[in-house]
Amino acid sequence: MNPVHVRHLSLFVAICVAFMAPIAPPAHSQSAATAVLPLETTIRTALAESPDLAIAILDAEALEQIGPQAGALSDPMFGVTVSPRPIHTARGTQRSQWRLEQTFPFPGKRRLKKEIADLNAQGAHYQSEAVAQDLVLHVRMAYARLFAIQNGLQALSDFREEVRRFEEAAAAQYEVGRGPQQALLRAQLEKHALGKRELRFRAEWHAAVRTLGRLMNRPDLLADTLLVERPASLERLAVNDAYGLAVNQRPEFSFLDAARASADKSIGLARKEYFPDLTLQIAYIDVAKESPPQSPDGANAFAIGAGIRLPIWRASLHARRQQREIERQRIDEQQRVLETDVQLRSTELRHRIRLEQQNLQLLSGGLVPQAEITRDAALAAYTTGRAAFIDLLDAERMLFELQLDEISVRERLHEAVATMHRVLGTPIDL
Numbered sequence: 001m002n003p004v005h006v007r008h009l010s011l012f013v014a015i016c017v018a019f020m021a022p023i024a025p026p027a028h029s030q031s032a033a034t035a036v037l038p039l040e041t042t043i044r045t046a047l048a049e050s051p052d053l054a055i056a057i058l059d060a061e062a063l064e065q066i067g068p069q070a071g072a073l074s075d076p077m078f079g080v081t082v083s084p085r086p087i088h089t090a091r092g093t094q095r096s097q098w099r100l101e102q103t104f105p106f107p108g109k110r111r112l113k114k115e116i117a118d119l120n121a122q123g124a125h126y127q128s129e130a131v132a133q134d135l136v137l138h139v140r141m142a143y144a145r146l147f148a149i150q151n152g153l154q155a156l157s158d159f160r161e162e163v164r165r166f167e168e169a170a171a172a173q174y175e176v177g178r179g180p181q182q183a184l185l186r187a188q189l190e191k192h193a194l195g196k197r198e199l200r201f202r203a204e205w206h207a208a209v210r211t212l213g214r215l216m217n218r219p220d221l222l223a224d225t226l227l228v229e230r231p232a233s234l235e236r237l238a239v240n241d242a243y244g245l246a247v248n249q250r251p252e253f254s255f256l257d258a259a260r261a262s263a264d265k266s267i268g269l270a271r272k273e274y275f276p277d278l279t280l281q282i283a284y285i286d287v288a289k290e291s292p293p294q295s296p297d298g299a300n301a302f303a304i305g306a307g308i309r310l311p312i313w314r315a316s317l318h319a320r321r322q323q324r325e326i327e328r329q330r331i332d333e334q335q336r337v338l339e340t341d342v343q344l345r346s347t348e349l350r351h352r353i354r355l356e357q358q359n360l361q362l363l364s365g366g367l368v369p370q371a372e373i374t375r376d377a378a379l380a381a382y383t384t385g386r387a388a389f390i391d392l393l394d395a396e397r398m399l400f401e402l403q404l405d406e407i408s409v410r411e412r413l414h415e416a417v418a419t420m421h422r423v424l425g426t427p428i429d430l
Contacts, residue, residue, distance in 0.1 A: 035222070039143050039231045042216060046139045047132060047428070049217035056131040060124035067121065071114030077101040092287035099283045103309075106275040112265050119262035126255035133251065135215065137422040142212040144414035146228045149205045151407045156201060159400040160194045163393075186393060234414040237353060237421070246342045250425025256335050263328040270321035274311055281305035342423060349420040356413035363406040371399040 047053065081097040088094075206223045213221035247253050283303035311317060378395035 036227045046216045056128035063121035063124045067114050067117040070117040096286040101281045104278045112269040119258045123255045123258040126251040129251035140418035145208045148411035155403045234417040237417045245424045266324040270324045276308040279307040345423045352416045359409045371402045
């Protein structure tokens with residue numbers, strides 16, 4: 001047999017032996033994981049356990065109790081006056097006076113105060129919905145990050161296994177004098193570089209798991225026993241009228257509507273402050289019965305009185321009304337800012353989503369399959385001696401880098417779709 005053919009055959013056998021070696025399971029394989037955490041379960045747990053959301057809901061529920069207080073009459077005033085020295089009157093000697101007073105606000109004030117309090121409570125509920133949507137956004141972002149790191153670790157594990165096979169093949173060729181030492185050194189260098197890259201991936205994985213555990217209020221969430229699924233719901237989003245959807249769905253718009261109504265009623269209440277409140281009084285005077293009486297009857301006396309609060313200090317009333325009107329203008333400005341923000345961000349996110357979808361299609365449908373074909377061709381050429389080991393390693397590294405690019409593009413797509421859901425105020429439907 002031709003010596004060249006013998007050398008090629010020996011090289012081919014060494015490569016085949018190395019590639020037929022058993023593959024160690026990756027660190028994040030299904031067998032190694034003991035907890036598969038779907039995205040919907042993660043969101044549901046975060047909404048149920050988040051202390052920040054619970055605080056926002058309790059604040060809104062507490063504000064609901066202000067309405068009955070604001071609409072109620074103030075407590076009546078009861079007073080007793082006892083005379084240490086006798087007060088002699090034509091009816092008799094007065095020993096004590098018993099008084100009861102009740103203030104009645106100008107008609108319409110109590111109703112306006114109750115409606116303002118109810119609108120403030122309603123606005124607080126809308127704010128708690130915004131807190132819930134912020135929480136869902138952060139959970140989705142953390143989940144997308146975990147999925148990307150998990151796929152990155154899997155791709156790195158696969159590439160490291162290929163490099164290990166290359167190293168074994170290069171070592172076998174070098175030991176029999178049929179391969180250069182440079183091939184073995186390059187394989188070892190690549191393996192060590194991958195080890196450093198894996199350490200960075202694992203540090204990012206643990207940080208992302210801690211972030212997700214904080215959002216879920218799950219300090220017992222373990223990074224070593226966690227596996228996440230592909231968030232398919234974050235890969236596509238069809239939106240035609242983004243601004244119209246946001247106006248109808250986003251809780252911030254509803255909050256501004258409630259705040260605007262509350263400000264209008266506050267202005268009306270400030271105007272009613274120019275009108276007086278009424279106070280009614282009933283007095284009972286205890287008269288001692290004397291012998292002989294000082295008057296024909298000597299009976300106890302009653303008195304009925306009325307009073308009004310005179311709003312004569314108009315400067316403070318004017319300032320209060322102007323304050324309410326300025327607050328109303330501020331709400332209108334907030335509305336315009338929010339409208340501009342939704343329009344700009346939704347336009348930008350639609351562009352980003354289309355771009356990332358195109359990039360993902362280009363990678364998964366073209367570049368990655370082409371890189372696999374190139375890798376297979378380089379392997380075939382190397383086994384027949386028509387290509388150097390460096391060419392094979394470069395082809396494998398190119399495939400690995402393109403796979404990482406695909407993972408990064410998919411993560412950016414997930415983040416853009418999650419952000420778009422928040423910008424539109426998409427209802428949380430699990």
